[in-house]
Amino acid sequence: MNAIDYKSRRKSSEYQDLLHVVSTPEPSGALVLGGVGMGKTSLVDAVMTSTGLSEPAMTLYCSPTLAAVPYGVLSPYLDALASVDEPVQVLREINHVLASVPDSDQPRIVVVEDAQYLDAQSCFVLSTLMENAAIKLIALGAGVLESESIVGQLAQSPLMSTIVVQPLDVSGIRTVAESMLGGTLSESSVGTIHRLSGGNPSFVEALIASSLEQGLLIQDKEMDYGPSAPQGIWLLSQDTIGVDSRLTNLVSEIQRLSTEDERRTLELLALGGPAPKLVLDGGRLEYRRMIDAGQLHELPDDTVALASELHRRVLRLMVPAQRSAELYDSWQQCTSELGMEQSASHVLWGLEVGQSFPTERILDAASSALDEGNYPLAWELCRAGNVAHSSGHGALFEADVLLGLGRFESARNILLRFVGTAKAPHLLTSAFSQLLVVVTNLGNNLPLMRDYIQQWKEWVSSLPSDAESAKAVMDQQFAQQLLDLWVRVNSIDGQFPEAKEFERIINDPNFPDEGQIIARLMYCDAESVVGHSERALSIAQEAIELIADAPKTRALYETRLMFLQCWNLLQLGENQKAQQLLDTYRYGGERFGVQHQGAVVLMLGLSDLLQGRNQSALRRFAEAVTELRFGDPAQVLTFARNLHAMAHELGGSLGTGTASGALESKPEPPELMGETPSRQRVFARASAATIGRPQGSEKLKDFPVFERMALAHKISHLPDEELAGSKDLRRLIELCDEHEGTKSQLLLQLSKYRAQSEPQPLEELAQKAFRSQEVLIGVEALARAAVRYSEAGESRTCGTLLRQASRVVNEQRINPNKYVARALALTELTAREAEIVQLALSGKNNAQIARVLTVSQRTVEGHLYRVFSKLGISERSELVVAELDFGTAQ
Known part of the structure; x- marks a missing residue:
């Protein structure tokens, strides 16, 4: 790790602890522990630089070979000795070497790399030198050392401090990344890098460098991010980083510096995914020390995984096929002896090493991956098991997986092929249902939607009269009802359905579950923009309960529901609950990854906007727009664009029916990925009306919550005397009286x-x-x-x-x-008042201030009286804690 990266550590406890060891005049030393690549050497370099030392007086490099040789690590400095049998001679010679170092007021630092391999004799010499205050000893070791080891015994010395270097947190990762980029990194990208790197600084550096070379880190300079990011913002466009030589070299180095047991554990977890501790213990695999070192982490279900997802991906590709097969066989034997079934990851591993599985077993494994929200794993199983060509169920399942990944065009292609060949009514019903989900996520292509509905209707009309056919006919009719409502909610100048129309659907026990979810989403949209926020929250909660145990629908609709929940909490004034909700999703995770973070950043920006943090809101809205260009599962890109314009133009009037000059001068943005389906959405249309760009014949008053926001902002600038008889004030009071x-x-x-x-x-x-x-x-x-x-x-x-x-x-x-x-x-001080305050703060009394300024004491007292009035204080002593504003008043 480079020295620049230790900006991320300078406020850390590790840095402060080591700085204390180096700076104190008393005999002392430090044992610095941590996994490979965690930045132990950089920590030492940063501390030495801060104390004025350019390099250690002596750097010793341990190794397993030297560990078996007495004084092996000191041997480069013992050439002058004919024999190293006498410790006293060795001590005298090392003291002689240290004496040759130029005199300095700073302590002589001896750094021991890979101290876990330190031999006992060298350890004795170094300990003696430390006790005699001849050196400051800093020993760097991998992982957590056993107490019975040589250096573990050294750590028990009262003179030694043990410092464990922890993985970087989100703030530290931002510092490292932005030091390399020379610019600002988006919030969601920081979260993605944290997840991929596991906080290991070496993986952060490699990931940034590789992503730049592969064109995955993009600097957006088009959006206005405000003064905090005048040069734009860097965005990681995807979390699938190509494995290059930089990454393979890093992982190879980690493997080289690990023990055989550790290497085996790392390979097994890379190939087979998270493993239960029971299995690791059964296989006598080393993992506890690596958990302490930050290389592995424990999951809530008592399994262990690699801390860095990038480490897992790279190592998985690096293990040779024969080695992988051998490890798979031993793993299988271990799990069989324990009576444990294979996980989804292990089924995929088996397919990769040539094992054969029934299609049903592969589908079960993929379904298990979906239950865990791991769509990438489910997709890899579908591809490796060729499930789309195995059966109708397999094709529909693969389409479900693609929908969950947001790959709607690919899902559409599979479904169209399936509709053209399938015969079973229940499967065809599922296929048509999925097609409607596809097109409602791809855009407002009403002719295409109606075409699918017509095909569906013609197909069911040709079915024989039996129970299965009757069910297919009913499902088609349900879909027709749902589509009619969807068009009315998500079309310009569409007449909003009445509440009873939604209630009819959600109270119908025969209506399909996914239709129930979509109906609630539309109902929640409609209630949200008219100010019925408590009702909207209740509807959203019902939908959340419906998706809780349905992986596909959770992947499709969870982002949208998060957005609706947060919107309504903020409109209700439940700001703490809204923040807690956003914290749940912030920085992503395996289930709520990079493609969803634009919606999270958007709502963080809205929270800022509603509380007057306009500059922060501007930056976050711009960042959300940039993120949503690459993935917009909640279909809020146009809404984000409009909110960005709203934050940008807060100095003017909103909701007056005309856009400000700056907005008028900007051309409409080109349609980008995700733009088309979001432009017709009710939130996009409402926000367009708020910035003076209503769609069709719509007006701001058609969207009462947005009208309330605009009016509240407009009249907040005005003195009270200008509001007498104001229509805007009367309308705002009316809206606030109606809203919850x-x-x-x-x-x-x-x-x-x-x-x-x-x-x-x-x-x-x-x-x-x-x-x-x-x-x-x-x-x-x-x-x-x-x-x-x-x-x-x-x-x-x-x-x-x-x-x-x-x-x-x-x-x-x-x-x-x-x-x-x-x-x-009104609280600003004039130049003379400020001068008098500064003199008063320096301890001068009124008479002394008068002599300095060559004015009368009464004049000084008058100025201080006005200062006290402006600041709302009554005594000179309160000037110390008053928030003084030395303005430009004369």
């Missing part, structure tokens, strides 16, 4: 209190808003209360409230609107 949740009630109270002259209700409302984490409403209420107090001559109370508002603005990184900014300016 804390946010609406707070906005309602704020709107009503603005028509009153008393400041106290606004002050109380602000504290109530802060308790609900509605900081933007709270800051505005404080500012308006403060202005009222100022107008009433209560300048000190005004200053107190504005100090609190200023503190919240800074802590929450809020971009205050025009009204709040003007109010906060």
